[in-house]
Amino acid sequence: PSPPPRRLRHAPLVAQEPAIVPDALQSEAIKSASNSVLLLASPGTGKTRVLRARMAYLLLRERVPPEKILAVTFTQHAAHELQRHVHRMVDGALEGAWVGSFHATCLRMLRENHQLLALPAQVPVLPPSEQLALVRELLRNSEHTPRAGAGAAGVLRCITLWKERGQMPPDLPPPTGRESACEVEARRLYPMYEEALRARGVLDVAGLTLAALRLLRMEPRVLAHYRERFQHVLVDELQDTSVVQYDWLHLLSGGTARKGAEAGAADVAGPAQSIFAAADDDQAIYSWRGADRANVLRFCRDFGAVQVLRLPNSYRCPAHVYAAAQALLPQSGSLLPKKAHTTKPFEKQTRVQLRGFWDSEEEAKWVAAQLHAKRASGLRYDQMAVLVRSAEHARAIGAALRAARLPVAFDTEPKGQAPWWWASADAQHAVSALRLVRSPADDESALVLLRKWARLPDDVLDAIRLSARRSRRPLLHAASAVAAALPPSGGGDAAARLRRLISRFAAWQRTARAGGLHALLPLVLRDYPAEAPAGAEALRQLGRFGGRCKTLAQLLGTYRQPTKLLSPAALDDAAAAAAARGPGGGSRPPSYEEAGGGSVRVLTVHRSKGLEWEVVFLPGWEEGMFPMRPAADDAAAAAAEPARKNDWVQEEWRLAYVALTRCHSLAAITFASRRLWSGQWRTQTP
Secondary structure (H helix, E strand, O other), rough: OOOOOOOOOOOOOOHHHHHHOHHHHHHHHHHHHOOOOEEOOOOOOOOOHHHHHHHHHHHOOOOOOOOEEEEEEEOOOHHHOOOOOOHOOOOOOOOOEEEEHHHHHHHHHHOOOHHOOOOOOOEEOHHHHHHHHHHHHHHHHHOOOOOOOOOOOHHHHHHHHHOOOOOOOHHHOOOOOOHHHHHHHHHHHHHHHHHHHHOOEEEEEEHHHHHHHHHHHOHHHHHHHHHHOOOOOEEEEEOOOOOHHHHHHHHHOOOOOOOOOOOOOOOOOOOEEEEEEEOHHHHHHOOOHHHOHHHHHHHHHHHOOOOOEEEEEEEEOOHHHHHHHOHHHHHHOOOOOOOEOOOOOOOOOOEEEEEEEHHHEHHHHHHHHHHHHHHOOOOOHHHHEEEOHHHHHHHHHHHHHHOOOOOEEEEEOOOOOOHHHOOHHHHHHHHHHHHHHHHHOOOOHHHHHHHHHOOOOHHHHHHHHHHHHHHHOHHHHHHHHHHHHHOOOOOHHHHHHHHHHHHHHHHHHHHHHHHHHHHHHHHHHOOOOOOOOOHHHHHHHHHHHHHHHHHHHHHHHOOOOOOHHHHHHHHHHHHHHHHHOOOOOOOOOHHHHHHHOOOOEEEHHHHHOOOEEEEEEEEEOOOOOOEEOOHHHHHHHHHHHHHHHHHHHHHHHHHHHHHHEEEEEEEEEEEEEEEEEOOOOEOOOO
């Protein structure tokens, strides 16, 4: 039986509704008694507020026990924000509810049932940076010469897209001859990639939802348990879900297995469940990650008598900006009709600014001057943003703004930018040692240590890699075999360094088993100290940071990439600057946050989704920049398949729609006739 509802000091939700919801349509959505609700919410119409209030309404008014509620979001940052706001609204009566991203929720489900899929108890997850490193290793060790244009990032993207569609290597359709070079290489490497994951005992990010879906399909009792537990399911950003995520959601929320599911898929009856999904197909901009906006239509088909509620009133954008954004939608391929309008009057509203410049340098100077002027008029820097189509453009204009003495915060994840010491080579080598202890089959980390700490020459490394490939064993195992075959005092200095590394690795494994991270990390840092002062300081900082982490998984998961800066080039710059300064060297620039002005955000339009500012600047609206010109390999594939090209063009229109609707008062679009790009001037067309 469900526990009795706890006594709440919080006032009844009905008394707070005027402060929580500004219009009757939002209130109708919050109180809906339908078991299937699709909330179509255009930008600024209060979708996030409705989700929070809906969850609070279930807890406070309907007296739903928290453990009966599941809320899934597109990102973990959005989940944290939802949990934080609802926790405050219900005076803390949220304990027991599951609130997380699709991937985090599936990981939790897998850890609760890891034995059924023969997974380790912690279900280790390979972060994206290490997935990319694994693909690079597979390409490097391949006996075939990769096709021109088939880079590791493109190959990994193809594999991820297949997994988000539920297509494992045996499920791929026969090749048509129109595939891009990346698709050809990905098709060849996909089985090896999956085998490498199994050898390491890890899942990749896309594999989390796929494994959770397989769990529900294969284990009727597990499916019945979760259906019984989660009587109310809330979903944010339905248009950004992949096919696999939607199938998982559909099955968990009372649907049945789809046609084509594996044998033994469960069709389990259970108590009536309620599902409440928020979506806007006009803001679907993540198809490159595997998202399928057609899931919005599938929802209407798969959940019976769906109550479709449209929120037409936008409280964010000024009238002229909203009208300009709406004019883009006929080109975007909308799936569901909507009629939205702004509540702000046209009178005395600033029109969208559109400015053209001779070159990108003039454009950047104008944007900088406008930012300075807006700050002088009373706006804080953190109330303004510069949104661009690509990370490369963000780096270029960000550098120009910093040269104009503007405080700039680059495109970073919610956890923030990694500190300088994490970007240092010495810290990264030590982290590679920790990763190798976690998974001795991690060939990329093993290669780092064999190169940097054992300092093996290239011919020896090539021989070890060839031996590993022929024996189908991890690189470290092959290196151990080479070390064991050498005479005790033979082989020279390189052999001595290799024997020492193998010996110390065995000691690290014993230490990790006995004492965990807090015993392992000091030993690694003691065995291989840094030579330069800056490196020594970086290792000290790593040691202090490791002391604050409870587990090795927590340390490795905090900064999943070498840095949260924008690119490998930025990483190299940060590391070089840190080495040049030395520990404590140089002066720290003044903190604009401490001064009260914040920083101007410079980020891609994709990363701006769900955010808003008073003023946004949108530079680079030129053919090839925005809309972005696809890579040559993608362009060739799109030319061979007109439907793919049409989808890409429509998504660029939706991306422009998202960019324009981020502002509260002013949007400024700029373009240049000449742009400095990759060190060369090129002529642009607006």
